[in-house]
Amino acid sequence: MTRFLGACALVSCIALSASAGAQGQQTLVIQGGTLIDGNGGAPVPNSVVVIQGNRITAAGSAAQVQVPAGAQIIRANGKFVLPGLVDAKGNYNWYYGEPYLYYGVTSVMVSGGRNVQGLAERDAINRGIYAGPRLYHTIVTVDGPGPELKKPDNYKAGDGARVVRTAEEAVAHVRLMAETGADIITFQNGDGPPAIFAPAVAEAQRLGKGIDFRAMGPQTRGREVAAMGTGIVLVHTGNAGAQIAKDPSKWATYIELPPDAYADMDEAKANEHIQYLVSRQMLLEPDLMATARGFHKNWKRVQQEDRDFANLPGLRSYYPEYALRQVWENVKSPETYMNPGEIERRAAGFKNHAWFLKHYVDAGGRLVAASDDPQTHAGLGLHQEMTAFVEDVGLTPMQAIQAGTSWVADGFKIADVGRIAPGKFADILIVDSDPTVDILNLRKISTVLKDGKVLDRRFHADYKGGMFQSSIEHDYDANVDGADWAEALKRATFRPNVRNGRYNAAGGIDSELSPTPGVEDIAPHSVTRGAPDTVIRVTGFNFVNGTEALVNGKPVPTKVVSRTQLEAAVPRGAFAEAGKLRLQIRNPKPLATPQWGQVSNDAYVLVPFEFTKLLPQPKW
Template sequence: MRAPFLLALLPFVLCACTGQTQVQTQPPAPIAPPQHATLAIRDVRVFDGQKVVTSRATVLVDGERIVAIGENLSAPPGAEVVDGAGKTLLPGLIDAHVHVFDSSQLEQSLAFGVTTVLDMFAIPDAIKELRSPRPDRAEIRSAGILATAPGGHGTEYGFEIPTLDRPDQAQDFVDARIAEGSDYIKIVLDDGSAVGRRTPTLSNDTVVALVKAAHARGKMAVVHVHSLETTKAVLAAGADGVEHIFADRMPPEGFAAEAAKHKAFVTPTLAVMSSVYGRKSTLEKDEALAPYLMPAARRQLQASFPLHGIGPAGGAAGMAAVKQLEAAGVPILAGTDAPNPGTAYGVSMHDELALLVSAGLTPSQALEAATSAPARSFALSDRGRIAPGLRADLLLVDGDPTADILATRRIVGVWHAGARLDRDAVRAKVATALSTASAAPIAAAGPVSDFESGTLATRFGQPWVESSDKKFGGNSTVVLNVEKGALRLRGQVAAGNAAATWAGALLTPGGRRFEPVDVSKTKGLAFRVRGSGKGFSVLLFTQRHGFAPLEQTFTAGAKFTRVTIPWSKFEGTDGSDVTAIFIGGTAPGTFDLAIDDVEIY
């Protein structure tokens, strides 16, 4: 869905050409992958993905697979034995709607019992590196690049993507996505009206053509919607799944019964939808979850959407629609849409489960929505259930989540393909990150760089560095020089050569790359600028937005002029956690830009 995680890959690109250590969204020290072993979980309640099959079973695991379930089984010699008394064993959770950019996000997912994620829009080159299974991170399937209209939803995130606007382009578009490795096809039918932002969207005929093109290649087609009418349209088009729940009006009588005839599933993403309509997460206050939440995840949970004129009515409509759909037998899948504002990887699945129950599902139905239902819908036949022969993707929790859905938060153990995650190591890693996460204050306004020394030095933080899209194979270039007491940027932003295209200069004001600083006691950023070209931007990175930049544009003419940008212009931040500032070109073309007298005022 639409969200301000613009240029989510930018921090990794920006540091690439400098020879400096790349930014990490979590501390870089890895957690040693555990080894597969023979395992026996005794006296445990087993929820098999649909129902509780027994209240005091022993589950045997050998290597990556479940081998037996029974009430009178003996543990093999040498097996690790886990006491399951008073606990419930669930299949590993499956988050049916996320957006993934790096491995740390898969690691965080696993820490909260999510063993598989279904990505709904990502850069194919980034996903390629994440597909190799590893026991210390969730496994991923991905739609890759979504299908959208020129200027439509999905094109606003600061990098160019292929688009289409006619039905006769559908097969070529789908074939290109499959060649890139897409496991299924994601389509957008959304004009933005439901969230107060009008954008171009595909025609119904083009959506129909895309669904047919995907099916012709044996791929599923799922469609992003936000309104009742678009939901009806994509169901009529034969889509396999509907992503998000409509919010523009309450569900009319008979809607769910009609929807059931089309045999599509719905992933309502209530966690993010409730965030859009003003609900604040409280996950970081849960004592069972908080010790495993990285600082960036905590800030992401507290972030909000910069939407105006949107109230809680949309959230109520979505909850009512889910209740109707469940009653009509429409499959409901649990998905969070992490890392959008108000959500975070892994942990928000526990919020989604609680919201599904609030919408009218029983706890068992909510658990099914996060286990066997997405596995069945996406043909993941080796997971999502607890049965002999299936992968040992397992989540052990204290209590009975089929009676109290909040019990999923009391995690005792997580196994991914039979390998147990060391959650104590995760907790220690988080504790270390939290102890060093406070932003250093910049108490007083003052100059950052006047370049009179002839160097790229700054008054605080790291020196200015070159940044471009070459990390992702782009051809954009930039060269920084200090000339006549000013920083001179000469470069070219090359369109279409990389997932993200830009070239310019980057300042990181903290003591280390992307370490946050607090500038909330100051008013904003100012600098003098002269140049030729077009498409100049200041991108402000903050920790709470998960390294998602907030953008302000400016112009540069033949004479030096002063640019003043208050922090308040960067909607969604108070300046307390600034991690980086980028100045440069973001629109295709050559540019020559001089910057001088940069200051925080």
């Protein structure tokens, strides 16, 4: 169950007094703090926030809001009370759950597709199975078909993106995601004509879904997306730099993340572009921590913060070393991977990008702050992005706070979070010093509440967030692991038309010597907890008579259909607990290819709880 601290355990953090609560839902009051409600108005000193159950029922000054009789009181005198932070882009991994909460991030927009696994994680957190932020998922993103509509759709079990080739396919994709429980809709890359995406954008908005569009182009960028609808989140600023360049032809095919195109910025074009995007109420997600590593004013501090993250007490009891070092490698200084000319151009691009963002907000536009982990550490990365909005872009701390709370909620059409107001979820951050004076004060966290409960911000060696993991570093991959290995194995060993291997190689399905098997896809890839006996169809190669499937290391009845197809009969007992089943294929000895081994690459069958809805299989 989700860990939280009882009121009496909070004495070391905040002064608290308790009295007997009313029957039914607990009433909790945060009293005496300065309220920063997420709307951008003047902070309210000596405030009262009333919480009943998991919702806020009243918030305002002590003169306006009455403390209910019998309420439990959290005394926040001298402290500052804000909405829980909302990350506009978190590529969620299981071990991010507790770090997010530690840093006061109570909601995360998971805009990169995580298929049904994302829904399983979201639902498990929402049901209190383990601790974590609220996750808002896109399920599978809409990917463009390329300029000539010929990009192949190589979708396999558990993939996070799928190519559409027509407007009709794009609309059907959006409808299916919404029906399956998507919270938001993501359009990937803009790699295709606007005419394919526009009807799907209209459909998503008709369904009331927030949209984020990674409009990097080259065919569809921010300006084209703005023509499709209003109030859309443009990831990586919609590649605006390529559309406001003095010589646009120079950047016509530029789709990279770094802000190099802004180095060629035409200020007049930039101002016109700003006015147009503002008129369409676009929200810009610049991802400064991800796209311009090393060019921030206080980059040395960022590097040290990223090192210090590893020293959070208890974190390393389960947090993968890989994940720590991945970020450390990512934040090395520019001189380690760029030449002087490249550094000069990118520095100019970063400066002009910051200028563009500042003028966008000055013109009435809004930014949303995102960690874009794993390019940053979960939780910390959002604080670093908000800090960059102040230090590098020139926003006020209050604007940066909005960019990490209410503006994200507005952009993604999530009405329940991002503000302290009646009816909102009681996700609240209490900090010791004024973040409107210094944005770094936002990290001086005293208390975090989620769902009206005070959270235990410690790290726990028995954290259950990894129950759906595949491997400890890469739980967000598709259901078939080792695809590169399998591809190399196939090139080296699979001879589809060979029936006789002669004296030193494998033959056909009845070969006396076994090749090493490989797995390419499985169906179904997701089976809910409590399911009956289920046949898993495995697509791969080098299957022979005597090939057997292993589930969590144990053989199950296997029917070899052909050299590329088999069926594994998985007994119902395997689905008794939610999690993931490891599926491997093993060929009988002796082996013709001992250097590759006897067992295939791994595949994983997701076993979500019965309350999680699945995509239709085998198509999805």
